Amino acid sequence: MQKLADIKQNFPEWYLNVIEASELAENSPTPGCIVIRPYGYAIWENIQKVLDKQIKETGTQNAYFPLLIPESFIKREAKHVEGFSPELAVVTYAGGKKLEEPLVVRPTSETMIYHMFSKWIKSWRDLPLKINQWANVMRWEMRTRPFLRTREFLWQEGHTAHDSLKEAEDFAIKMQQLYKKFLEEYMAIPTIDGEKSESERFAGADHTYTFEGMMQDGKALQMGTSHVLAQSFSKAFEIFYQDKDGNIKTPHCTSWGITTRTIGAMIMVHGDQNGLIIPPKIAPIAVVIIPIFKNDEDKIKVFGIAEKLYKSLKDKNISVELDENETKTPGAKFYHWEVRGVPLRIEIGPKDVEKNQVVIVNRVEQDRDKKKEFISFEAADFKIEEMLVKIHAQMLDRARTNMQSMHHEGNKLEEFGPKLEKENGFYQTGWCGKEECEAALKTYKATIRCLLKEKTQPNCFKCNDSSKTDIIVAKAY
Numbered sequence: 281m282q283k284l285a286d287i288k289q290n291f292p293e294w295y296l297n298v299i300e301a302s303e304l305a306e307n308s309p310t311p312g313c314i315v316i317r318p319y320g321y322a323i324w325e326n327i328q329k330v331l332d333k334q335i336k337e338t339g340t341q342n343a344y345f346p347l348l349i350p351e352s353f354i355k356r357e358a359k360h361v362e363g364f365s366p367e368l369a370v371v372t373y374a375g376g377k378k379l380e381e382p383l384v385v386r387p388t389s390e391t392m393i394y395h396m397f398s399k400w401i402k403s404w405r406d407l408p409l410k411i412n413q414w415a416n417v418m419r420w421e422m423r424t425r426p427f428l429r430t431r432e433f434l435w436q437e438g439h440t441a442h443d444s445l446k447e448a449e450d451f452a453i454k455m456q457q458l459y460k461k462f463l464e465e466y467m468a469i470p471t472i473d474g475e476k477s478e479s480e481r482f483a484g485a486d487h488t489y490t491f492e493g494m495m496q497d498g499k500a501l502q503m504g505t506s507h508v509l510a511q512s513f514s515k516a517f518e519i520f521y522q523d524k525d526g527n528i529k530t531p532h533c534t535s536w537g538i539t540t541r542t543i544g545a546m547i548m549v550h551g552d553q554n555g556l557i558i559p560p561k562i563a564p565i566a567v568v569i570i571p572i573f574k575n576d577e578d579k580i581k582v583f584g585i586a587e588k589l590y591k592s593l594k595d596k597n598i599s600v601e602l603d604e605n606e607t608k609t610p611g612a613k614f615y616h617w618e619v620r621g622v623p624l625r626i627e628i629g630p631k632d633v634e635k636n637q638v639v640i641v642n643r644v645e646q647d648r649d650k651k652k653e654f655i656s657f658e659a660a661d662f663k664i665e666e667m668l669v670k671i672h673a674q675m676l677d678r679a680r681t682n683m684q685s686m687h688h689e690g691n692k693l694e695e696f697g698p699k700l701e702k703e704n705g706f707y708q709t710g711w712c713g714k715e716e717c718e719a720a721l722k723t724y725k726a727t728i729r730c731l732l733k734e735k736t737q738p739n740c741f742k743c744n745d746s747s748k749t750d751i752i753v754a755k756a757y
């Protein structure tokens with residue numbers, strides 16, 4: 281058994297230990313790229329299943345575009361190339377020959393997709409056009425960390441074109457809210473939503489909407505983004521259509537995405553000293569049944585009950601595993617499933633069979649021995665279903681409490697800056713909107729995570745001019 285680093289003393293090391301011990305992922309021989317192992321990939325598949333359905337319900341269709349993009353495409357939108365140039369991986373040789381035009385491994389697919397949109401959009405009848413792609417992308421990051429920042433990662437990228445700017449803006453916000461709701465309802469992760477400042481915006485966007493989660497160490501993690509691209513790409517890629525009155529117009533576009541980073545967030549928001557805790561709705565295994573016996577006679581009795589329960593949970597569509605391993609002690613099995621974050625453990629021993637009961641242990645309620653619950657076998661499947669709902673609520677509640685406990689009001693930077701250096705968290709303050717004031721945060725290794733809609737502070741945290749809106753300042757992953 282591998283001992284995990286102390287979650288309070290060494291959170292970054294704990295994070296890496298948990299990923300290794302739970303077999304979610306592993307470093308690969310390709311620098312900066314990870315191998316997502318079956319247990320980790322099963323979580324991503326569950327995320328995909330739910331999100332894919334929700335994305336399609338917005339009228340968006342899935343499609344697939346090439347991994348390699350002609351270099352000239354990337355250069356067509358000025359801000360886009362400026363923003364992405366340092367991170368591009370470029371193919372210059374193929375088939376044993378130098379290519380006439382280098383091909384860029386996609387860092388994102390705006391350029392390819394809007395090129396195709398220019399062929400597909402000819403009339404107002406073709407709008408809105410909503411396309412999504414599930415794919416891998418590559419950004420040559422210098423400092424990588426599994427799930428949070430790797431050179432290759434998995435995501436979905438949605439791209440839409442609309443007749444009016446208003447419609448595009450509404451749709452970008454709709455997607456931001458869809459993601460926010462998904463994170464709460466399926467991953468038990470609360471977020472603060474708002475807009476990015478100009479310096480933090482996506483390269484080529486007019487507005488970037490974000491939703492920021494707080495990790496247990498008080499640092500922020502950008503969970504995903506939704507951009508109003510307006511006409512930057514549609515002009516660069518010459519998308520023209522005829523409106524109802526016969527006028528030639530250029531559409532307004534959006535793009536939005538969420539990545540495998542959400543798995544990193546899940547680890548950092550919910551995990552504890554014993555390992556992962558996976559929210560029941562996306563857990564590859566929501567319930568594990570552990571039969572406990574010493575001899576063959578007991579084994580038959582215990583397995584009789586265990587298999588019955590296994591089947592009735594399967595029938596209820598609950599992802600359940602019956603641990604039939606006979607080489608491990610019960611204690612080793614408890615550890616095995618605990619570090620993997622299975623939310624609910626059922627123990628069945630010979631005494632339980634006699635009493636017609638099973639033992640339930642909730643992964644969120646820590647104390648291994650004190651928190652055992654005994655329930656009658658007849659009520660077990662119903663009760664387990666109920667407990668999974670309860671566990672989700674407990675996880676969300678715990679994450680919210682943590683977030684609130686590290687949400688501070690900030691006034692002047694000279695006051696909250698030094699505090700922020702020592703104590704992570706979200707610092708809510710006012711901002712005039714000037715970039716020079718924003719840049720002052722660098723001294724404390726912090727950034728503006730998002731602009732809020734509310735205004736509680738009259739003045740800017742730096743220059744004292746009148747504040748335009750409240751902001752959240754934090755250190756971030």
Ligand SMILES: [Zn+2]
Nearest residue numbers: 712717740743
């Ligand atoms: Zn200012």
